[in-house]
Amino acid sequence: MADITLDLKKPLDKMTAKELRDLVINQIPNIQGASGMDKEELIKAIKEVLGITDEEGGASPYKAQILSMKAQMKEMRAKKAAEGVSRKEKDILRRKVNKLKKRTRNMAQAS
Template sequence: MSEGLQLDLKKPLDKMTAKELRELVLKQIPQITGASGLGKDELLVQIKEVLGIGGEEGVKATPYKTKILSMKSKMRDLRTKRAETAGEGERKAKEILRRKINKLKKRTRRLAKAS
């Protein structure tokens, strides 16, 4: 639509917050009206439409979503177990639980990044 429209972006549109996107629309893209009442997803769709950037509709779902969710539930269980273990004699058990939680967090991040 607007081939001559140049935007001064400090970071990619997808990484911007809703507040930053609203500010961008109000200052640099007068074609979009009602930006103050829109959410981030709606703003992204409208900005991409005006700029002629197409292809993706919303955020893509990761194929590993069920695996990630099961790992996160396991982490919650481990955290409650760690909170229940109290006392100085249980230090080793707490350390083991902490490491397991840490490994699960790393795995979930890797899976999310892989998608």
């Protein structure tokens, strides 16, 4: 584990395989065979050399909120599908479900 410092413009996960290969070839000579590696292998090798550990499987801080929003969406969809609901009410429910979907996606991305 050498003391290698990299000034990256974006996170490793967001970089393309070509950018990662160039990074390894030019700045991290410890890694051999970079030209034949795919993106996942390159990221794994870079993290190994730099001593970065993955923290996967961590619970989202918004998980409870997301689940409650999804339950609300399910109720709204059931109400929308019921007989005797006016067109105006269906439109309102559809828009509310759409907003909740956007919020859940944003919360999931933020975590």
